[in-house]
Amino acid sequence: MQKPPNRSSLPTEKKILEFINHNSRPLGKRDFVRYFRLSTSNRRMLVGMLEDLVKEGKIQRGRNRRYVSNDYLPSVSVVEVKGLDDDGEAILKLSDKHFEKSKEKIFLNSKPVIKPAPGIGDKLLVKLKAKKYGYEARIIKRLQKDPINLIGLFHSQPDCGLVTPSDRRLKTKFIINTKETNGAVDGELVECETISGREFGLPRARIIKIFGNSKTVNAITASIISKHGIPQQFTEPAFLQAQNSKAVPPKNRADIRHIPLVTIDDKNARDFDDAVWAERTKNNDGWHIIVAIADVSHYVRQNDPLDQAARNRGNSVYFPNTVIPMLPEKLSNGWCSLLPNEDRPCLAVDIWIDDAGNKKRHKFSRCIMRSAARLTYSEVQDSYNQKKEIDSNISFNLIDNLYGTFFSLDNHKKKRGAIDLDKQEYHFSLSQEGSIVGIEKRVRLDSHRLIEEFMILANQCAAETLESNNALCMYRTHERPDTISVRDLRKYLKLLGIKFGDGQSVRPLHFSQLIEKTKDRKDALGIQDAILRCQSRAVYSPKNIGHFGLALRRYAHFTSPIRRYSDLLVHRALINSLNTPNREPENDNLETFIEYGSHISMTERRAMAAERELFDRMAALYLWNQEGNTFSGYVTGVERFGLFVEINEVGACGFIPVSTLEVGYHQFDEVRRCLFNERTNTKFQLGDYINVRLKEVNLATGGLVFEVKQKEKKF
Structure with missing residues (x-):
């Protein structure tokens, strides 16, 4: 034990870390107070410092708010077998959620031998012992096993079946007894349930569901929906409630049907939840400006069957070939959709801004509206560029006013320093039968940005109104990047000759200036990827910490209640604050809002993971017969074991093993994020443009393996 300091002032971060690292047990607040002899006034500040160290990943918080070093694990723990590596050895992970972020590797000791051998899903009580290479786990006893369901590709064999998991973390195939194939045929996507024991050295499983041929988009989509546990069927009460919905009478609503509000969406959109209009003051x-949003809260009341279903789903999920809506189609594409020339209830916000984009005032109203036209982004952009009318119901003056407003808002956005990373998006074209015809790059038009800025402004108004009324609000929060991420980014940029930010604290403006300053560099994409990785994840919470990326002090999602439950919560709160007739009693409290925020943040992550996985799997299917073809791309990640690349033609990501690079040893530079070959004096680093040859396509996982053909020399 170190000698206690002879002072009562607040210790430095370095001293706190030294104290924690020199102790082999978890430390509570009292341990720190005694050791550092802290005064009462400094104790609260100490807790704040400890929590900051946890957020920055320098220490971890265990049970009962006790703090330990990152390499600490309890001596007796419950571990779960999460998978098997290439050698068939168990991959173990602690079951205790307090240590779920630990990066320490746990290896299973072969003694004592237990039969059958631990399989995926097994839970084991083990004794852990620290070693140079991680922790060694000796089995005390096997606990009750929870069967695990997994999705994979079925391969028919003469005497059995094999399933290759779609989860890339599972490095082994599963063997299926011929009596437990459930009629699956070779090449089908299936869902399996693991079984204890092994055959021929492989873990066992039985097939419980068949999705169809692995080379069809519908089967791939169905398997991903099942894998991520996305709810598909509405309960009967929720479905019947939607079916019995009716038109809303105009009584007790402001009538704005005379104002030519328009919806602007993609050409394939079916649910229209926002409409816009603008004129000079x-x-x-x-x-x-007027932003009118569908009044979903009229149809979905707190804790009714539709509300329970919407809250469970959290959001709609969009796939190239289908949509899993948050609300039944009768509402999402019907009564709640702002269809042209149809009366619809809405919650509208009138906003007044000056020519510099500064908001002067705003006002919310519960209204009845009638959309004058359903427009697409390309139609609106063409109308503005060519100075022509789109529709007989819409004058060109409206389009001109919308763009005039947008330019004012865009200038204000740049002035406040909002971060705008314009990542390239891709779109699959499908035939009527559902097969992939092609992949197209999405063009981001000013009409897209126009709607984005209108919605951001309306969302900002919603948060301000609720905060000024001391009402519960489901904020959309985005925390500033943690110290370690910013430090690593600065190191990387310094090696590129780029100075980033002054002092310890960074502001959104620093990032937006960096993006603008480097946009024409040959390594601009690599720099943007590094900036993106530096950012924290936006979440939903009733506790406001601002939105760092948008450079706003308060922000909430209000404009998409058809497809996001967070927006529905904000609508209800706004309607209650308006004191209008037919408003609902306020039954929610801070605790329930915290639970809702955690849940809908999870469903959002789930949807994003499912959408990304489907893109990868569809891209793999599209490239299935193109092994040997050459593509252009750029390096999105560098590790000691190889390179990650994104190919420009498809937007798909793949891997280049270091063993396939040019002859010689490649040294990994973690700071520069590059692999350097001293023998040939060449290097591969983040953002490099390279030509690659497709070597392998894995339909089960969507994995792509490339080899370098040559680095591009001209940019």
Whole structure:
């Protein structure tokens, strides 16, 4: 034990870390107070410092708010077998959620021998012992096993079946007894349930569901929906409630049907939940905007069957070939959709801004509206560029006013320093039968940005209104990047000759200036990827910490209640604050909002993971017969074992093993994020443009393996 310091002032971060690292047990607040002899006034600040160290990943918080070093694990623990490596050895992970972020590797000691051998899903009580290479786990006893379901590709064999898991973390195939194939045929995607024991050295499983041929988009989509546990069927009460919905009478609502509000969406969109309109102010010193949003809260009341179903789903999930809506189609594409020339209830916000984009005031109203036209992004952009009318119901003056407002808002956005990473998006074209015809790059038009800025402004108004009324609000929060991520980014940029930010604290403006300054560099994509990795994840919470990326002090999602439950919560809160007739009693409290925020943040991550996995699997299917073809791309990641690349033609990501690079030893530079070959004096680093040859396509996982053909020399 170190000698206690002779002072009562607050210790430095270095001293706290030294104290924790020199102790082999978890430390509570009292341990720190005694050791550092802290005064009462410094104790609360100490807890804040400890929590900051946890957020930055320098220490971890265990049970009962006790703090330990990152390499600490309890001597007796419950572990779960999460998978098997290439050698068939068990991959173990602690079951205790307090240590779920630990990066320490746990290896299973072969003694004592237990039969059958531990399989995937087994839970084991083990004794852990620290070793140079990680922790060694000796089995005390096997606990009750929870069967694990997994998705994979079925391969028919003469005497059995094999399933290759779609989860890339599972490095082994599963063997299926011929009596437990459930009629699956070679090449089908299936869902399996693991079984204890092994045959021929492989873990066992039985097939419980068949999705169809692995080379069809519908089968791939169905397997991913099942894998991620996305709810598909509505309960009967929820479905019947939607079916019995009716039109909303205009009584007790402001009538804005005379205002030519328009919806602007993608050409394939079916649910229209926002409409916009703009004109010059009377004094000709700015803009008057109206953003009208479908009044979903009229149809979905708190804790009714539809509300329970919507809350469970959290959000709609969009796939190239289908949509899993948050609300039944009768509402999402019907009564809650702002269809042209149809009366619809809405919650509208009038906003007044000056020519510099500064908001002067705003006002929310519960209204009845009638959309004048359903427009697409390309139609609106063409109308503005060519100075022509789109529709007989819509004058060109409206389009001109919308763009005038957008330019004011865009200038204000740049002034406040909002981060705008314009990542390239891709779109699959499908035939009527559902097969992939091609992949196209999405073009981001000013009309897209126009709607984005209108929605951001309306969302900002919603958060401000609720905060000013001391009402519960489901904020959309985005925390500033942690110290370690910023430090690593600075090191990387310094090696590129780029100075980033002043002092310890960074602001959104620093990032936006960096993006603008480096946009024409040959390594611009690598720099943007590094910036993106530096950012924290946006979440939903009733506790406001601001939105770092948008450079806003308060922000909430309000504009998409058809497809996001967070927006529905905000609508209800706004309607209650308006004191209008037919408003609902406020039954929610801070604790329930915290639970809701955690849940809908999870469902959002689930949807994003499912959408990304489907993209990878569809890209693999599209490239299935193109092994040997050459593609252009750029390096998105560098590790000591190889390179990660994204190919420009498809937007798919793949891997280049270090063993396939040019002859010689490649040294990994973690700071520069590059692999350097001293023999040939060449290097591969983040953002490099390279030509690659496709070597292997894995339909089960969507994995692609490439080899370098040559680095591009001209940019």
